[in-house]
Amino acid sequence: MRLTPGPAGEVDLDTVNLFDLDLYTSGDPHRIWEVMRDKAPVHHQVLPDGREFWSVTRYEDVCRVLGDHREFTSERGTVPTHLGTDDEAAGVLMTSTDPPRHTEVRRPLGSKLTARAVRSWEESIRATIVRFLEPALDGEPYDLAERALLLPAMVTGPLLGIPAKDWEELVNLTAMVTAPSDRHFLVAHEAATLAISHHELVNYVRDWARSRRATGGEDDSLLHHLMSVRPGGEPLTDEEIALDGYSILLGANVTTPHTVSGTVQALIERPEQFEKAQADHSLIPNLVEEGLRWTSAACNFMRYAVDDVELDGGVIPARGAVVAWIGSANRDAAQFTDPHTFDITRPNAKRQVAFGYGPHFCIGAPLARMTLRIFFEELLQRFASLELAGDPEHLRSYFIAGMTHLPIVAQDRRTP
DSSP, X not given: OOSSOOOOOOOOTTTOOTTOHXXXXXXXXXXXXXXXXXXXXXXXXXXXTSOEEEEEOSHHHHHHHHHOTTTEESTTOSSGGGTTSOOTTTTTSGGGOOTTHHHHHHHHHHTTSSHHHHGGGHHHHHHHHHHHHGGGGGSSOEEHHHHHTTHHHHHHHHHXXXXXXXXXXXXXXXXXXXXXXXXXXXXXXXXXXXXXXXXXXXXXXXXXXXXXXXXTOOOSOHHHHHTTOOGGGSOOOHHHHHHHHHHHHHHHHSSHHHHHHHHHHHHHHOHHHXXXXXXXXGGHHHHHHHHHHHHOSBOEEEEXXXXXXXXXXEEEOTTOEEEEEHHHHTTOXXXXXXXXXXXXXXXXXXXOOTTOOGGGSOTTHHHHHHHHHHHHHHHHHHEEEEEEOSOOXXXXXXXXXXXXXXXXXXXXXXXX
C-alpha cells in the first residue's frame, strides 16, 4: 500500500470498494479514507456476494470500537477474512475472546513481555540485527522487504521456543494467513491458501505441546509458558494451546517487517529526515513511533456490534460487522497535524494506534518497540546513505499494509 498519498482527486463513496485488493497494491486508500473521515465516518458497504460491513475511519471512533468490548465484541472474528463466517475459534483463540477470558490468558503471558522483562534480550537482539544488516554493507542491491520477513523470527524465535530450522517455514505460513491472495504466498486460490496455512500452523503448535507433555521438557519460552496458563482455574487443553500459539506466531511475524521496510522507504524518500536522525540518535525512539504511525502495518481490525451503536456519522446495527481502519486513524488530521508528512520530530507520534487499542493492544509491543529502536540505531550507525535500487512492490492484502520487495543500496559509513 502506498504510504505517501498521491494528488487529491474525486472519490465516489457510493462505488468505493475497500476490499478491492488492487487498491492496496497500486491504488491510494489514504485519499479514500480522507474523504470518509470528512464525509462518511461511518461507511456502509455491501459486497457483491451480499456480505456487508461498516467502516470507521476517525481516530476517536477507531479507539471506541477497539476499546469497548461491551459494545463491540471480538468473539465472532477480528479480521476481515472472516467476514460473513463466524470464527470457529471464537471464545478460545486469544484474539477472538473478550474479557474476562482474554485477560486471564493474556495477563500471565504479558508479564513475560513487559518493557522491563524484554530488556534482558537487548544484547542478543542487537547481535541478530547486526548480522541481518551485514550483507547490505557490500554496496550491492539488497532487498530489504524480502529479507525483513524473516527478521521477527530471528529475533523472537528463541523467545518463543522455536528452533531455527523451522523459522522460514513458519514465516511463510503466517504470510499466507495475512496475504492469501499475494502471488508470493498464494497456493491454488485464496481459500486453499488460508486453509493450508491455518492447518499447518495450528498443527505445528499442537504437535509441539504434545511433545512437551510427553517428554516433560521445560524451558522459559513463551510457548511453554502457555502450558501453565489457567483461565477460570483450568489449564489450557492442547487444542487451546495450539490456537493461542497460532495467534502468538501471527502477532510475532506479520507486522514488524513491514514497519521496518516502510520506515526505511520514508527515510530514503526524505533524506533530510535520515540526516536528522543520523545526527541525533536521541530522536530514534520518536522515529520508531512515527514509523509505526506512518506504516500502520496492521491496517485494520474487525469487531461486531453487540447492540445498535450510534457513532458520530451513523448507526452500526446489532450484530453488524465493523472494520476499524488503523491506517486511517493514524492519518486523522484531528489528532496529527499534517498527517501525510513523515516527521521524526512529531511531538505526539506516540499517540499512534498501530499496536491497536484497548483489551487487545498488542501484547508484544514492548519487544517490537525495542527491536525497531535497535534496528534503526544500528542502521544509522552503519549506513552513510540509502538509495532505492528499484521499484517497491506492495503486498496484496487489505489486512496488512506492507511490501514484498524494496531493493536498496547502502553506503557503508565506515568506508573512507
